[in-house]
Amino acid sequence: MSINADTVKHVANLARLNIPEAEVGSYVDQLSQILGLMDQLNSLPTDDIEPMSHAVDILMPAREDEVVNGDNREALLACAPDSEQSHFRVPKIIE
């Protein structure tokens, strides 16, 4: 499968990455090269193989639904680039 400039721009949009026009070409080249490497997998028959999503087959453990982190609002907000009155602050979203 080949990648072109439109695909790179589409994927960059999905990934929320600003990619300058001048760099689109090098992404096309590098991603195509890497995906070329991937295409060798097509030679391997895998129709009856169960996909493996984790190294260890364990079930997702459940626990009681109770708060265990305690009140750490101030400590968490202190990590934010911008906050005000216990909220994260972002540029205006609604016109």
Added chain:
Amino acid sequence: MFSDPANLTLANMSELLKKREISSEDLTQAFLERIEGLNPDINAYITIDRAGAITAAKEADKRLDAKQGEPLTGIPIGVKDLFCTKGILTTCASKILNNFIPPYESTVTSRLKGAGAVILGKTNMDEFAMGSSNETSHFGVVKNPWDKSRIPGGSSGGSAAAVSAGMGSATIGTDTGGSIRQPAALTGITGLKPTYGRVSRFGMIAFASSLDQAGPMTKTAEDAAILLQAMAGHDPKDATSIDAPVPDYMANLGDGLQGRKIGIPEEYFASGLSPDVARVIEDAKKQLTELGAELVPVSLPTTKHAIPTYYILAPAEASSNLARYDGIRFGYRCENPEDIRDLFFRTRAEGFGNEVKRRIMLGTYVLSSGYYDAYYLKAQKVRRLIADDFKAAFSKVDLLLAPTTPDTAFKLGEKTNDPVQMYLSDIFTINVNLAGLPAISIPCGFDKDNLPIGMQLIGRPLDESGILSAAHAYQQATQWHTRSPIL
């Protein structure tokens, strides 16, 4: 009193501390001085926590004086800058986290501190652990102490260089596709990647969650056993943590190799191995036979598909994990965003380096509508075949022996413009991550340029004892692991 703490193993230091022949404060002071002297050149540490280390050392001395010490009490170590450490800058070697001071502690560092270890600082690495050469760090490349024109390997390159150069008794690294074992091999040290789930991932900054695993990087297998003992065990905070008893690794260390079957996977000895590596591994095979092991040829036929499989799955998981860096809740935010869209797009474009962006793009692509089945699902199926290969081999043998890398350390800058060549340097290590197995890399010789070569011993799930005791038996009979670079 310590002009050179670099020649002692962690086990030696533990003994001297227990006997009170040395104090943790003096030892810590000696390491800090050595780090401060060497770091401007080697760049193994991003953050040096002098004040925190001295305070922890004084606490350790009190416990040791009161005969309440454990094997790690007062031992100065370095920790990869990927583990969240409460109140200490944690960057993952990325600009996007260059101001992040975690409000919580990772389970690994919490356990190590609880066991008395003294944290000297946070070691350099490839940005978000994405790299095989430690050249993608926002804080600059790390140099290989054996030849400073060469890479130390990656992504735990700072951790590896620190042990090799004696800038800490040992360090903690993480291994997603070889990031402990490959740099360990290239810097002449011992590096253990435990079974997936053996060590908690809580508080480790996620790269590829189904593959990431933390482990010790040390001078010897014995030192690795001491550290793993403190790190391993079930953690309710990590849903993938295995709830199984932790064996006494030190008690099993002397089990030896008598009668044990070591599989030699033919695919790892096919083309592409440098002549020096091939020669050195042949010598190691002889040595292991002399120690009582039986070598058995085995085949892992899906080996050659591991690189494409890994470079689909790991970037896919990474693109999803790295979606959290949005410039809102923590980390870097771009200057004067016009609107929320500009904030997201510019923060991420300015905050991530090229290799990280490349992997986010790749991961987003393989997960995107229309390509999911062709890439991601296909890779998950091949992953099963790779894991099944190992299962079949382990029905015949107890361990597997393979080179850790096809060649010794390459030159800084040699592969930075060729991502495919860079990815291929992980060829012997990533299979183990895909299958979730434990593996250890240990020094086994040198090439013609006096650069270290490593071999890996791969074990059954949760058989860290098996590979540690095999590595220990080899290290009792050889001297490769005792060599250090001249600095």
